[in-house]
Amino acid sequence: MTYTAPLADMRFALREVAGLERIAALPGYEHATDDTVDAVLEEAAKLAGNGLAPLNRDGDKAGAKLENGVVRTAPGFTGIYKEFVDGGWNSLPFDPEFGGQGMPWLLATTVQEMWQAANMGFGLVLLLNQGAIDAIHHHGSPAQKAAYLPKMISGEWTGTMNLTEPQAGSDLGQLKSRAVKDGDHYLISGQKIFITYGEHDLTENIVHLVLARTPDAPAGVRGISLFIVPKFLPGPDGKPGKRNDLRCVSLEHKLGIHASPTCVMSFGDDGGATGWLVGEEGRGLSYMFTMMNNARLSVGIQGLAIAERAYQQAADFARTRVQSKDDGKPDPKPVSIVHHPDVRRMLMTMRAQIEAMRALGYYTAAGIDGALKHPDKETARKTQDRVDLLIPIVKAWFTDLGNEIASIGVQVHGGMGFIEETGAAQHLRDARILPIYEGTNGIQARDLVGRKVTKDGGETMLGLVREMRALVGELKKAPGDDLAAIAAGVAASADALENATKWVAQTAKGELVNALAGSVPFLRLAGTALGGWLLGKSALVAHGKLEAKLITARFFAEVILPPALAQLGPLKAAGRTVFALKDEQF
């Protein structure tokens, strides 16, 4: 039940798919040399494998505990968190002006995969802090940045996102928390739920970013503002001073990620928590959206990470569990189950989709770097469009696969998979939150269809289709059965994705609800097609050198692609029947 960062495949995806060399050549990333990147990966792999991974199962068993208003994280968490702060791991991708290392998001994403695979319950504190830093960095005042960013980037303090309320989940327009101006600050009151690491014992302060409504604000989302509401108000020396009027009133009893405290937070029980407005009133939700790309990519990476963790454990079990004879041989002696055809099919199904996710995830992260740093504005803009299109796909497709693959991991274990001691079931329990939080996967599909594809009539997606077709040409020129089979798969993907995209773009104009009824099948088709494309790219590089990579890409093309491409009919048909029943007939 250990975890070993898959450095070889990570390096391959970084270099051959995401184009690390090109990213490192962008102005501001010159220090991301090959040597530095390698050193970071290797140190991170050690910390993930030796430090974080061994705490995963105990973290699940012990969970986070609330006692007298204090949240105690699981055994070992405060110690390992200190190692993160001491090692400067929180600061990797952030602005050097505030103590960051200014490394590419591509590298930070690769390292993120390791933290989340090793210990998702712990990894969440890093993920949320990263999002909060991003929000303050983009929208905070100079004074706010100076007061909070250095502490958060070092990891001495952590950040949270306080969005959800009981009546306002996906629909934040319904939120009721109030913020009343009081001199240079606001008094915040209200209850927030599902607040990840809303309270904990890892740091001396916690910086809550809270969405709330000012008294005269209009109804709906335009009335929502964003506030910085620290647990302890920073004193004149910058250190945590007076305790703010906020507290964690309870922890949720969840299916998984037990080590991550999911808090019900109460603000202003004693008259109002002190909060400072970020940016302008009424813009809170739009500020949240600017950081959502980043957070949604991170959640997608969690899907990849938990899949990798489940795969490693399943492969290890399959290699060591001896049961039944080899079907391909006369010898009646029982063999390890990795020899059994269906067990191998399961392992290949895990592996092929993991490699496809890694390729697409790192490719998307490289896009974030390109959009941020490319000196040509038009190139940067187009890259940003592509990132915007890919983010909901990464978030939803990866997290659906994270669940499917964790479930296959349980299945490979047979009866032992259902026993908690084995640890396989934890991955499934942990993975189940991923299609839900940071915007449900239905909302991702809605974003993809109703916003990302619609806004340019599908042009950005069709640009990807053109690249897929160019790859088909290259694959066909190369020798061998494997590449020919992969070329056929990528060609079919391009056709299906083009057809689906045009239908979606057209249908969303006049019959939005019909396009939305097919949005999840569309996203599945798109994710699988794009993943297969990048695996095809990988296969072209791997050909003649990395036999396993080539085989895996062919398996993806021949076994994984067809049912996903067959979503073309369903995505168009769903709207015909989905609205026909009356509500009470369900």
Next chain:
Amino acid sequence: MTYTAPLADMRFALREVAGLERIAALPGYEHATDDTVDAVLEEAAKLAGNGLAPLNRDGDKAGAKLENGVVRTAPGFTGIYKEFVDGGWNSLPFDPEFGGQGMPWLLATTVQEMWQAANMGFGLVLLLNQGAIDAIHHHGSPAQKAAYLPKMISGEWTGTMNLTEPQAGSDLGQLKSRAVKDGDHYLISGQKIFITYGEHDLTENIVHLVLARTPDAPAGVRGISLFIVPKFLPGPDGKPGKRNDLRCVSLEHKLGIHASPTCVMSFGDDGGATGWLVGEEGRGLSYMFTMMNNARLSVGIQGLAIAERAYQQAADFARTRVQSKDDGKPDPKPVSIVHHPDVRRMLMTMRAQIEAMRALGYYTAAGIDGALKHPDKETARKTQDRVDLLIPIVKAWFTDLGNEIASIGVQVHGGMGFIEETGAAQHLRDARILPIYEGTNGIQARDLVGRKVTKDGGETMLGLVREMRALVGELKKAPGDDLAAIAAGVAASADALENATKWVAQTAKGELVNALAGSVPFLRLAGTALGGWLLGKSALVAHGKLEAKLITARFFAEVILPPALAQLGPLKAAGRTVFALKDEQF
């Protein structure tokens, strides 16, 4: 979080799909009149909904507990079990000679769906007892039948299946438990794991059926014999007498079905447990196989049942949770989420597959009755062949769907789905055992491909394909778009299933491992095609009367079928790549 037996759809499937009228006309089933069947269904629905369902969540929370060798079931379980015994519910399908009611398995299966949907953790004690009764009924001596069957059929005693050992899971040939002859009985010793309801406080005695090896027996499966090993040895008066040398040494800590005690059983710690041979030495495994059809059908029904439970809960949540505006209307007011296109798609996906499972499950149960009772031997034999073919499909396809549908149920709930109090997550946790126990789904697919399809070159399956094509003809003659779309789906299913079956039958001859590599995709294709066929039959009956049934069948044909039929390519292709990696490359 309640459960209401879906009596309308159950009756429809019983009468219009499974042909209850035909079954009730078989000799020996004359008492299964419409009135009697209706009365049974209604009483069972009450007990399931009002008695069992309310204990489900508490059963999960409390779990079964082992204290000083005694297993205490969850609160309320002893009381409700007494209601089962008093009501004679255990005896429904069994031989009147031993106190059974001699009702069709079709009716027992329908009622079984209710118990398992209402409370799977409880339902397992009924399911295991049923299997044990079946084994003794088929293979026990007259004296054994007289001593055990009346008590087990009444439910005063329950039965268990003691198969698995730590080193012998799917591969029972490796089991080591020993049975040494000692006069008229045997002394049994060894450790068994994963014994469902191996110890509990519901009854005064427990009848263990134990697989063990006699001293001179050959290695492998031919050395295994089956023994009756009761917890208390029946005295001369038939009542429980001396305590036998066996005990539950621990309970497993599992992902789900917490209310069901999963025991590690130790036999013979004090010299040997007294056991009586069933049938002949060395035939133990074959005896187990004769009852497996029944048990595997029951487990498939559990998959259907948990899906129905999850669906009811999700539909209820979707109708009441208000969040975001209706996409199809200008009104900005938030509406219940059942109006949102993707939520409806999720509910339709659950519903359509549930109706397809119910149709195929009851159809298969009716086949068991036909095979048992049909006066024409040739018809009975052919019906048995069809049942044998369908059983692995029912077991594996239903239980995979049970998991997928329970997971959709969580998703419909959004963040609340991840919180244990909601109850949606329990269904997912409970469902996860189903693809594993009673033969993993990989083993079902292996049975389908390597045994059931191969033994007659696919002829039985092709017989079903011919029936599918006959239905296509009927559907095409009927009016309306819906039936036309369904006809197209069934026609495509027939083509794909025929093609796949012929390939499998052919390939299994010369290249078994390649056929096995595609066995799980084949089973998925077959299950979905057959489910769609029976929904098509249902639609023909429902046309003009039951609009919702028709719509649901069309949704299945247009949205659910295509990706499953697209397993045709993958099932043939898998063998090409699945064996290419070296073991250590995984």
